[in-house]
Amino acid sequence: MTDLLLDPGDVNAEGEWALYVYRGWSGEYPDRFESFGAFMRAKYVEFHGDNGADAGFVNETTRALDASLERARLATLAGEDVDRQVEALAEAMRHGRPRARELYVQLTTMLGSSEYFHGPGGLEDPLVGKEFLPVALAQDLHAGKDDPWFLRTLDEGDQDRATALLERIRARTYEYEAPGPFGEAVVAAREQARWGDTEGAWRTVEAALADWEPYGDDHVAPIGLLADPILGPVVTPERGRRVLSTPRGAGLAGRGDSGAGAAGSPDAAVPDGLAWLVDPARNQHSYRFVLAEGLSPTELAGRLGGGSLLPPHSHAETRPWAGITRDAPDRVGFCGPGNEAARDEAPRGLGWSFVFRDGVEPFQPHRVRPMGEKASQGGGRSVLVWCERYETSPVSFHFSYCEDGQERYRFTVSGGTREPSGSGAVPDALDPRLLFPDAGREGDRGGERRALAAISETFGVSLPRFAIQHGRLPAVMTGSWIRPPGRGEARLMFVRHRPSAPESGS
Incomplete structure (x- = not known):
């Protein structure tokens, strides 16, 4: 059922004829090999792959590959030349060497690849139950697969435990755990x-x-971190490479390219400010946020939403045009000066909590609810910004500053006009005539950028770019920021009339 064709009309630089393998039963086009020798080398690798699980299958090639695999394992723990270790493990895996795929998938997973490892061992094996399986479940859910096929291949007792694990990951309540000091750092x-x-x-x-501790000899990286709904987005492929390049495990602290905390890891992060919201790469035209000083995120969410916090949401999960209604939640976080560890119990006078959302309902300047006043009650300060812009239309930019539950000043740039302050005098640094000299008509969003930079500098506030764009943050349903129309205000109503059903026989 398989034919091999040597083609004298397809000759390489060495004068060798190409070889085509045609499997009539497959319905596919023939596979081309550069030469008969290339075909035989491929079959040699396939032969080893088919027999690698046999403990009695030992020869010069298997011994050399096993030695290479062990060197790669130790070099991986020592943080040495990640790419070289990936190549060595891939070669051993192609030849079917035991342990090779188990090690290879750990490296490629940390580097951003989505590959499964499904081998021996039940969920009582921590490498399977705490590392491989959570990552596989999280990857499937992220890809929109809500019924992972490999769950059905587990033992009956493990299926129940795996299903419970899947529910925790789906509900974003799963928390990655690890032993020792590294586990404490994860918390x-x-x-x-x-x-x-x-x-x-x-x-x-x-x-x-x-200080990371492996569960066994074949555990070389904390891949379970990637399944954690909070920490997973933090460990980007670039940072995954950093993990693999750092010596870890007992007795390896002195080896490797560099240790944790080396150059390139600043002691303190530079604040992101606010002007990054105008970055064209964000491709977002509407957003709003409230920053409140001295409140914990839970306190701020309570003031603006009145309900309990929702599970962590990503940026995509709060976009109303991504299959979610306009009632999608706002996200809550903590940032600002004095924020050494973003605790929920933020001491008053240190740091600013925020509520943020992209893709909000249309801005209506005279009907904005007093969210800033609510956020600043009890002696605090708050900053509110609402920006809306579509394609080349004039920008709508609303700003207000409140203290102790009272608005001190505000300005609104909308429809090509600048509205004066409705309360106190706006500081010179925030004068909309200077920030928006063309009243928001600029095509490059220059006025918006200047306004955000001025607000950030004036109040020393910032929003965490990575957390908002790529991370997951607790969410809160704040309800509409637009109040219903009052007496004398116009309403636009749509009424749909359905024609009556025709009479029978007509």
Whole structure:
């Protein structure tokens, strides 16, 4: 059922004829090999792959590959030349060497690949139950697959445990755990990232990498981190490479390219400010946020939403045009000066909590609810910004500043006009005539950028870019920021009339 064709009309530079393998039963086009020798080398690899699981299958090639695999394992723990170790493990895996795929998938997973490892061992094996399986479930859910096929391949007892694990990951309540000091650092980092301090969270994880403890000889990386709904987005492929380049595990602290906390890991992150919201790469035209000083995120969410916090949401999960209604929640976080660890119990006078959302309902300047006043009650300060812009239309930019539950000043740029302050005098640094000299008609969003930079500098406030764009933050349903129309205000109503059903026989 398989034919091999040597083609004298397809000759390489060495004068060798190409070989085509045609499997009549497959319905596919023939596979081309550069030469008969190339075909035989491929079959040699396939032969080893088919027999690699046999403990009695030992020859010079298998011994050399096993030695290479062990060198790659130790070099991986020592943080040495990640790409070389990936190549060595890939070669051993192609030849079917035991352990090769188990090690290879750990490296490629940390580097951003989505590959499964489904081998021997039940969920009582921590490498399977706490590392491989959570990552596989999280990857499937992220890809929109809500019924992972490999769950059905587990033992009956493990299926129930795996299903419960899947529910935790789906509900975003799963928390990655690890033994020893590294596990303690993971707990601390999760609390930092939960409220928006993703840079601090990464530094906490990175500083503890040397104390990471493997579950066994074939455990070389904490891949289960990627399944954590809070910490997973923090460990980008670039940072995954950093994990693999850091010596970790007992007795390896002195080897490797560099240790955790080396150059390139600043002691403190530079604040992102606010002007990054205008970055064209964001491709977002509407957003709003409230920053409140001295409140914890939970306190701020309570004032603006009145309900309990929702599970962590990503940016995509709060976009109303992504299959979610206009009632999608706002996200909550903590940032600002004095924020050493983004705790929920923020001491008053230190840091600013925020509520943020992209893609909001249309801005209506005279019907904005007093969200800033609510956020600043009890002696605090708050800053509110609402920006809306579509394609080349004039920008609508609304700003207000409140203290102790009272609005002190505000300005609104909308429809090509600048509205004067409705309360106190606006400081010179925030004068809309200087920030928006063309009343918001600029095509490059220059006025918006200047306004955001001025607000950031005046109040010393910032929003965490990575956490908002790529991370997951607790969410809160604040309800509409637009009040219903009052007496004498216009309403636009749509009424749909359905024609009556025709009479029978007509």
